[in-house]
Amino acid sequence: MSDRQRALIVDDEPDIRELLEITLGRMKLDTRSARNLKEARDWLAREPFDLCLTDMRLPDGNGMELVQHIQLRHPQLPVAMITAYGSLDTAINALKAGAFDFVTKPVDLARLRELVASALRLRAPAREEAPVDNRLIGDSPPMRTLRKQIAKLARSQAPVYISGESGSGKELVARLIHEQGPRAAHSFVPVNCGAIPSELMESEFFGHRKGSFTGAIEDKQGLFQAANGGTLFLDEVADLPLPMQVKLLRAIQEKAVRAVGGQQEITVDVRILSATHKDLAAEVAAGRFRQDLYYRLNVIELRVPPLRERREDIPTLAEITLRRLGESSGLPPARLTEEALEKLKNYRFPGNVRELENMLERAYTLCEDDLIQARDLRLADAPGAGEGGEASLASIDNLEDYLEDLERKLIMQALEETRWNRTAAAQRLGLTFRSMRYRLKKLGID
Template structure:
């Protein structure tokens, strides 16, 4: 048996013969069959390098082939090649563990490129055929800290998603680590040696978005003094990660959809489209279904990006990882600041364990960095943590709900209802709320549980207007 062997599973003998000839020209050995049971027998007997299967078969379907291969040989890539392609079928296949999903009629250049990437991945492993094992990629997953059940499930799912080229929509709260998850999917996949290009869609000025995504030609607009490569071109043969994709304006969503569908982009001021080979990963803390329902996000783009959804658990659902994360961040801070590792007192650890972390892992890191600055004797105590009061924490959790201006709280509420421990704590809390809402004062007042007038007074009192 040749080292690289492809198993073709298709009910059409003529198609199997054509595909066999194509693979033989690529130097691959082939096996072929037309039924699910024959596919199972071939996988057990010959342990092929990878498998190409039709979605619909006389005695079952590609889902049965995928399930058997995943159970017996998890490292074996399985590609669905079908004339019955649909978004629903593709999503089902990828969730079951398919490596890729290709529609007939086949585009031979793309098929060759895919098979070459699969054979290169297999050549990078031991020369022996795949054997039953755990999901590949656990070593790379070590960059994602956590051993809680929620994180073990997340790591296992990342390993499955890395095997495919399907778009993945990553949903999670702010600070939960969506970009890190996207990067791990990239690193463990066939594109791991290519570029991983992250972009915060909410941070690009609207008038520059097309240039940033697709590039521009010299002289195409005022200030375009040279040709510029766009994000799609930079991510060619790699991965483009669209963070906070829900923040894209509608006119840019149309252009992004066309680029993804056509696999090509036209630079601003350019005359010809440039082909790009990019895997798209996207993320947002907003529920995209609600954005679609409200008309703020295009339904066709939603279906193009949301082939597979991956939920990243918030820190409060993985409290068993807290001590591990605390240790990691304290080590990281000590190394960056070139100081001895600062310890955490028992009362500080207990306070962190009781805290719900509305800002998730990012907030934990910020809390520890601030505490390292304020603590004495290289020991962080509870008082050094300056955790958010529960009133603010609970309000943040519902802060995405629509707010009805102008007055959200009865103006008659006395000031002493709002009573943080000291002025510094109050100033810090008000500033956090303003930054969180991007200086939407009505919404910030709602989060803080005070009137608009009370918030305006405190902004003036602490001179916060100067910090905008």
């Protein structure tokens, strides 16, 4: 064979093999063909390949066995599954087993060429080993595991559901999966599903045509079109209303969207990553989230550990945060006293890394002589800082004032965690929007 990139085609139908050989040949790839599992394994043992395309049904087994064989013996080789139209469960199982992507019969050649191009970008020398990203801070065992999982998931096109508490870094994890994968040259489009008014959701996701509704003064591109070729990150996906969940499911399954007021569907090539701080399985059980959409989004789940499970990373996180604060203000970075650092290590951080950063920013403005004392952290005032999260009776002079102060702190924390989205903050606290608006006015929070 020549020095051109090589593909292994595994299918027992001669017409399909010939179609794939011609298509890949026009893309300047050399190909080898196998009619069954045994021939495929023989080729893999004899020659190196840059891509493998395999049918699901084979005379002596199935494509899933080949996916598992490649995962074990040739983990750097992208393998794509060819499935019958409508066999979505089969495709999802293939992705879970480690397949890079899938294509359905009858084979759409444009879709096939996109898949092949993406797979070959994974084999480019520059991506053989992804560089360590300095935005994902920490060297604790949970963080080392997380980095390995990100690197592995970046090689796939499977939808990933990123679970984790507010402030733990779910969007950063999603960005790293995108940037380390074959879609890195295209857009990463994040969207907070809880921040879009329900009446505008369809227009935001799918776009609209001029004149399709009052205020539509020009054509507008939707988020799916903006992310075409790249990644769409659905943050707080549990906040999507049920009618929008139906439309989102269809867009993901059909890989096509129709703008509001539009007549034709537009094909889109988008990888979906999603996240929420809620328990999505519990939302399904409660009837607030569609089970079919849950299974479509949660092909692979990636859990981001909370800060309290990696306390050994707190000193490094604190040092880097304080250095950044110093650089942005043009002043020397502040240092933490041993007592202050010990206080941080023993705090539960319900708001995770975001809460740590906000806490250090406040302490940085309060400290003297560039030295942050334990009192500057104001941990004694923080919710959950006491033993078992309980307040000491000796520390309360007036119960009404104490409860009002605690209410203000919790509302401020919810607002910070939701980036001042009042609707999302109200949901976080289990309040109606009317009740939230009343409390903000009562407490003088603008």
